[in-house]
Amino acid sequence: MRLPNPVYVTKTYLPNKEKYMQYIDKIYESNRITNYGILVKTLEQRLCEFLGVKNVVLTSSGTAALEIAYRTLGIKGFAITTPFSFVATTSSLVTNGILPIFADINPKDFNIDPQNIKKYITKNATAIVPVHVFGNPCKVEEIESISREYNLKVIYDAAHIFGVKYNGKTILEFGDISVLSFHATKIFHTIEGGALVINDEKLVQKARYLINFGIQDEEHIPELGINAKMNEFEAAMGLCMLDDIDVIIKNTKNIWELYKKELKGYVEFQKLTPNTAYNYAYFPVLFKDETQLLKVKKALNEQNIFPRRYFYPSLDTLSYIEPKQECQISRDISKRILCLPIFSELSECVQYQIIELLRNNL
Numbered sequence: 001m002r003l004p005n006p007v008y009v010t011k012t013y014l015p016n017k018e019k020y021m022q023y024i025d026k027i028y029e030s031n032r033i034t035n036y037g038i039l040v041k042t043l044e045q046r047l048c049e050f051l052g053v054k055n056v057v058l059t060s061s062g063t064a065a066l067e068i069a070y071r072t073l074g075i076k077g078f079a080i081t082t083p084f085s086f087v088a089t090t091s092s093l094v095t096n097g098i099l100p101i102f103a104d105i106n107p108k109d110f111n112i113d114p115q116n117i118k119k120y121i122t123k124n125a126t127a128i129v130p131v132h133v134f135g136n137p138c139k140v141e142e143i144e145s146i147s148r149e150y151n152l153k154v155i156y157d158a159a160h161i162f163g164v165k166y167n168g169k170t171i172l173e174f175g176d177i178s179v180l181s182f183h184a185t186k187i188f189h190t191i192e193g194g195a196l197v198i199n200d201e202k203l204v205q206k207a208r209y210l211i212n213f214g215i216q217d218e219e220h221i222p223e224l225g226i227n228a229k230m231n232e233f234e235a236a237m238g239l240c241m242l243d244d245i246d247v248i249i250k251n252t253k254n255i256w257e258l259y260k261k262e263l264k265g266y267v268e269f270q271k272l273t274p275n276t277a278y279n280y281a282y283f284p285v286l287f288k289d290e291t292q293l294l295k296v297k298k299a300l301n302e303q304n305i306f307p308r309r310y311f312y313p314s315l316d317t318l319s320y321i322e323p324k325q326e327c328q329i330s331r332d333i334s335k336r337i338l339c340l341p342i343f344s345e346l347s348e349c350v351q352y353q354i355i356e357l358l359r360n361n362l
């Protein structure tokens with residue numbers, strides 16, 4: 001039966017309206033709506049506690065946070081990165097004059113393969129930019145040892161990994177900087193927004209200048225910055241979300257587990273990193289070939305259900321990347337992967353409809 005309303009890959013969680021309005025009242029009372037206001041400061045503190053990290057710098061988006069991370073660390077030349085990600089991982093490098101060099105992924109866990117990183121290390125390479133794809137931790141120890149051996153900075157695109165624990169601890173303190181996205185499509189969001197988790201205390205201040213035009217105070221502008229500040233309305237949304245995040249993750253976990261049980265043997269799944277407590281924000285499935293994927297997608301679309309070809313296309317095919325590069329594994333996976341709808345409010349009835357449609361259209 002065709003659903004009356006479209007079901008997308010995710011649905012933005014909206015917290016209790018009265019609670020949000022209480023924060024909005026405070027903003028109106030203070031008349032301060034941006035420029036590192038009290039709610040942004042409060043959210044930074046609460047995120048430090050929730051995530052178990054020392055420093056959080058909030059930004060206007062995840063993409064802005066990536067750009068600030070490169071500027072904070074002074075990345076130049078080449079950065080070795082993954083072709084299997086959202087376009088912002090690569091485009092943020094290019095807009096900062098850094099050439100992305102793509103190291104192919106592991107076909108099972110979909111993350112950058114550390115062995116491939118090594119193949120591309122030259123004297124011009126200054127950084128590694130891996131992505132914890134779909135919240136699945138990268139091989140962080142191997143990446144750490146490569147970065148030490150070759151003196152490379154590591155910036156993790158951690159857009160998907162909010163709240164994930166690895167070996168009982170935060171994953172965000174690996175590398176020099178981890179970058180989160182708090183876009184409305186993410187499991188934890190601030191409408192638009194992002195954050196930097198910076199491990200070197202000395203760099204935190206620099207990042208704060210960089211998100212505010214490089215300004216230190218009324219008379220000093222020590223850095224070349226941009227405007228990448230989060231505002232108070234976004235921080236208010238984040239504070240409300242944080243109250244509900246444990247319940248959101250618990251609900252998505254149930255949905256994730258049902259997909260896993262019912263689709264086993266029909267499609268392939270992402271190989272998960274051991275010793276990890278996930279956030280269950282994504283449910284990617286891998287088909288035998290692109291024809292099969294397109295058939296399932298069409299059948300779902302006809303019933304008003306819109307899974308997402310996430311990530312497609314592989315970033316090594318972007319027209320603006322020169323010189324041309326080719327990552328066979330990423331290209332192959334990109335053509336065969338589909339992320340199924342998963343969000344806290346997805347009903348079991350609709351979920352079973354998705355499962356049935358997938359199974360019947362292979």
Ligand SMILES: Cc1ncc(COP(=O)(O)O)c(C=O)c1O
Pocket residue numbers: 061062063064085086088089131157159160180181182183193194
């Ligand atoms: C892996 C990855 N990196 C970066 C971004 C960019 O984040 P934002 O949309 O907050 O700019 C996203 C957002 O969707 C993402 O999925």
